[in-house]
Structure formats: structure tokens, C-alpha cells
Amino acid sequence: MRILLVEDEVAMAAALSAALKRYDMVVDHAPTVAEAEEAISADVHDAVILDRRLPDGDGLTLIPKIRSRAGGIPIIVLTARSDLADRVAGLDSGADDYLPKPFAVEELLARLRAVLRRPTGLQSHQVRAGRLIFDFSHREASIEGRSLELPRRELLVLEALLRRMGRTVLRSSLENAVYNFDDEIQSNALDTHVSRLRRKLAGADAGVEIHGIRGVGYLLKQQS
Known part of the structure; x- marks a missing residue:
């Protein structure tokens, strides 16, 4: 946000x-x-x-x-x-x-x-993907009732991906969601946040996966 x-x-x-x-x-x-x-x-x-x-x-x-x-x-x-x-x-x-x-x-x-x-803001108070539930109002992620603790920027990456669940999110859009105008962004900083988030979702058996689209961005999908 x-x-x-x-x-x-x-x-x-x-x-x-x-x-x-x-x-x-x-x-x-x-x-x-x-x-x-x-x-x-x-x-x-x-x-x-x-x-x-x-x-x-x-x-x-x-x-x-x-x-x-x-x-x-x-x-x-x-x-x-x-x-x-x-x-x-x-x-x-x-x-x-x-x-x-x-x-x-x-x-x-x-x-x-x-x-x-409201309808012109978030379309839903919560969203569920796989076993993961994200509460947009309170900025909280949980898996089957257990809180998934994430650092601020990993949480922002997850939120941005969930807002466009099943669609590719451009790198520039993710950077806009995670950093403000004054932040100095290292070339691989976003990839590092995504990589750490991917490992935590897998380790918690969240039922979702982050796919990298080379040269474009990232995609969050439910596991089949």
C-alpha cells in the first residue's frame, strides 16, 4: 500500500x-x-x-x-x-x-x-489464495489461522502480487508498491525480497507459488 x-x-x-x-x-x-x-x-x-x-x-x-x-x-x-x-x-x-x-x-x-x-478502494477486506489468507485492512498474512510474520517489504511484495493474483505484475509496478521516491533501489533488491518471500511461503506450505517472468516481472499462482 x-x-x-x-x-x-x-x-x-x-x-x-x-x-x-x-x-x-x-x-x-x-x-x-x-x-x-x-x-x-x-x-x-x-x-x-x-x-x-x-x-x-x-x-x-x-x-x-x-x-x-x-x-x-x-x-x-x-x-x-x-x-x-x-x-x-x-x-x-x-x-x-x-x-x-x-x-x-x-x-x-x-x-x-x-x-x-469501499468499492472504489479495496475490492475485498480479505483474500484467500491456497492456504494463505491476507487481510488488507490490518496488513496481516496467515496460514490456517497461524500468523505469517514477514518483514515490511516482503509483506508489501506479497500484497502487490495478491492484488493481481494470477496475473503478471511488472517489476516497475512492484518497485512502486515497495519503495518511495526517496529510496535508493539496488539493482537486485527486489529480487532479493521476492526470493526470501518465496522461500517463506514454501516453508509454511502456503499453497501458492511465485513465478518469475524473465525480463518482465512476477506472478503469484495457487499450487495445483
């Missing part, structure tokens, strides 16, 4: 980024409208958390641009304004949810999970 966080307050952005990363999400941070527009153009995000008061404009001006490129991508607007008219303006502009500051990080995470469960 890759999130675009548009927030200019340094302390707030750092706290939210840390919280999202603890839930195994990849976070790209944009502190201005201009930087957010550049990030949006990459078309790599699963949801947007958007502050209204930005140094170079109102965050709501970004929503039509996000919608024109990413359609139903979930958008949660953050603002220090809490009056009814302001909340209505945010929702009418196309936001999926609206959260006034100050707020508890746990509430933001709960709202994010909620919008991702």
Missing part, C-alpha cells in the same frame, strides 16, 4: 509518516501543492491524505487533478478548520472523508482502512 501524504507541518508529517510505516505502508511526502502535483503525475498511489492549508494554495484544488488521473482513489482531507460549511466544501469537492485537527492517529488509520474497504 502506497500513500501520498500532502502536509506542510514538519512535525505532523513526520508523526503521520512514522505511524503509516508502522502499518507497513509506503509513504511519499509532499509539503506543497506543486510537489503534490508532481507526485500525483506518477500514478503510483493507493490513497491520498491531504491537508488543506498549504504554503502555495488550498489542498482542495488538488482533488480534481487526482480524480482526473486516478479516478476513485480514496482521499482523506485534513484541516484545522472544523465548521460545518468547511466540511461540506471538502466533501463536495470530491473527498471521501474529512478529518479536523487535532485528531488521534488511530482515528486517521481507522478512517483510512474504512475508505479502502
Whole structure:
């Protein structure tokens, strides 16, 4: 899961980024409208958390641009304004949810999970493949009720493959799901994560296999 966080307050952005990363999400941070527009153009995000008061404009001006490129991508607007008219303006502009500051990080995470469960977000709360069950809301993998503990990036690889179960996922798409704009990606880093994940799935008798498509990407399939 890759999130675009548009927030200019340094302390707030750092706290939210840390919280999202603890839930195994990849976070790209944009502190201005201009930087957010550049990030949006990459078309790599699963949801947007958007502050209204930005140094170079109102965050709501970004929503039509996000919608024109990413359609139903979930958008949660953050603002220090809490009056009814302001909340209505945010929702009418196309936001999926609206959260006034100050707020508890746990509430933001709960709202994010909620919008991702809607039809325009995740198509299903859970998915089963072979003996493996993946809970998209809580970022958890299990096999017949036993938790499958995975490092963050292996979990992100598994999630990206499960979203496209039975189809080839391009290397570039996997890299977009696992790394943010600031990460330095070694040439074989993705292959290392996939290799380790493949061994753990086999060792846990998950009933699924990862197939490499040379020069293209990877494919997750149920074992026959």
C-alpha cells in the first residue's frame, strides 16, 4: 500500500509518516501543492491524505487533478478548520472523508482502512489464495489461522502480487508498491525480497507459488 501524504507541518508529517510505516505502508511526502502535483503525475498511489492549508494554495484544488488521473482513489482531507460549511466544501469537492485537527492517529488509520474497504478502494477486506489468507485492512498474512510474520517489504511484495493474483505484475509496478521516491533501489533488491518471500511461503506450505517472468516481472499462482 502506497500513500501520498500532502502536509506542510514538519512535525505532523513526520508523526503521520512514522505511524503509516508502522502499518507497513509506503509513504511519499509532499509539503506543497506543486510537489503534490508532481507526485500525483506518477500514478503510483493507493490513497491520498491531504491537508488543506498549504504554503502555495488550498489542498482542495488538488482533488480534481487526482480524480482526473486516478479516478476513485480514496482521499482523506485534513484541516484545522472544523465548521460545518468547511466540511461540506471538502466533501463536495470530491473527498471521501474529512478529518479536523487535532485528531488521534488511530482515528486517521481507522478512517483510512474504512475508505479502502469501499468499492472504489479495496475490492475485498480479505483474500484467500491456497492456504494463505491476507487481510488488507490490518496488513496481516496467515496460514490456517497461524500468523505469517514477514518483514515490511516482503509483506508489501506479497500484497502487490495478491492484488493481481494470477496475473503478471511488472517489476516497475512492484518497485512502486515497495519503495518511495526517496529510496535508493539496488539493482537486485527486489529480487532479493521476492526470493526470501518465496522461500517463506514454501516453508509454511502456503499453497501458492511465485513465478518469475524473465525480463518482465512476477506472478503469484495457487499450487495445483
